[in-house]
Amino acid sequence: MIKHIFYDLDGTLLPMDMDEFMKEYFGRICKKLAPHGYDPDKLIKNIWAGTKAMVMNDGTQTNEEAFWKVFIANMGPSAEKDKDVFEDFYRVEFNEVRSVVHPDERIPALIKTCKEMGLIQTLATNPLFPEIATRNRIKWAGLDVDDFTTFTSYENCHYCKPNTDYYVELMNNIGARPEETLMVGNDVDEDMIAEKLGMKVFLITEYMLNKHDLDIDLFPHGDWDDLLEYIKKNIA
Numbered sequence: 012m013i014k015h016i017f018y019d020l021d022g023t024l025l026p027m028d029m030d031e032f033m034k035e036y037f038g039r040i041c042k043k044l045a046p047h048g049y050d051p052d053k054l055i056k057n058i059w060a061g062t063k064a065m066v067m068n069d070g071t072q073t074n075e076e077a078f079w080k081v082f083i084a085n086m087g088p089s090a091e092k093d094k095d096v097f098e099d100f101y102r103v104e105f106n107e108v109r110s111v112v113h114p115d116e117r118i119p120a121l122i123k124t125c126k127e128m129g130l131i132q133t134l135a136t137n138p139l140f141p142e143i144a145t146r147n148r149i150k151w152a153g154l155d156v157d158d159f160t161t162f163t164s165y166e167n168c169h170y171c172k173p174n175t176d177y178y179v180e181l182m183n184n185i186g187a188r189p190e191e192t193l194m195v196g197n198d199v200d201e202d203m204i205a206e207k208l209g210m211k212v213f214l215i216t217e218y219m220l221n222k223h224d225l226d227i228d229l230f231p232h233g234d235w236d237d238l239l240e241y242i243k244k245n246i247a
Contacts, residue, residue, distance in 0.1 A: 015187040019196030020136035022218040025152040031111040043100045057085045074165035101144040109151040117235040134162035172201035
């Protein structure tokens with residue numbers, strides 16, 4: 012029975028269209044870095060290259076180390092000196108991206124209800140962003156960092172979704188067992204893969220991502236009201 016709930020963030024606890032989000036995000040970061048000599052096309056290309064390095068991380072380094080190793084190698088050593096500029100972006104201008112998200116009042120209510128039921132809640136967002144960016148996105152959703160036992164970021168993870176080792180590392184860190192853990196997310200590939208470890212899963216179909224067009228009837232699915240009913244039926 013469920014004792015732990017892992018939640019995805021982008022498109023799940025933080026409802027959004029990912030294409031709109033990425034367009035706004037890249038526009039803002041390019042504007043921030045342009046005065047520092049960064050060509051927009053080259054910047055975007057190498058952010059993606061760094062992201063790929065994180066997704067391919069084999070656990071021998073943090074995702075932060077994986078990203079910057081590739082990014083600096085491609086952009087040149089001056090990029091290392093600009094780490095503070097990137098951090099400032101995530102602290103300040105990044106918050107303007109919240110204009111494309113669609114907070115849902117049912118979500119904070121569900122988090123509160125689950126807490127009252129004694130469930131242990133963890134934010135299992137794909138750790139591609141720094142901690143400061145994730146803290147901000149939590150606020151965008153109308154939530155608080157203290158709502159969760161922990162949250163994943165590129166500083167504290169050595170794997171990414173859809174690598175199942177991401178979930179293994181997180182469960183080990185908080186002492187959760189797969190058979191007692193529910194993964195809630197909107198991405199069929201990245202979130203539902205947790206089922207392979209013996210975890211329960213629930214697919215949020217609002218803003219769902221299903222790039223391989225898999226049959227979603229393979230998984231419990233629905234909206235936030237459906238999720239709450241599912242949880243009530245499966246708690247210890």
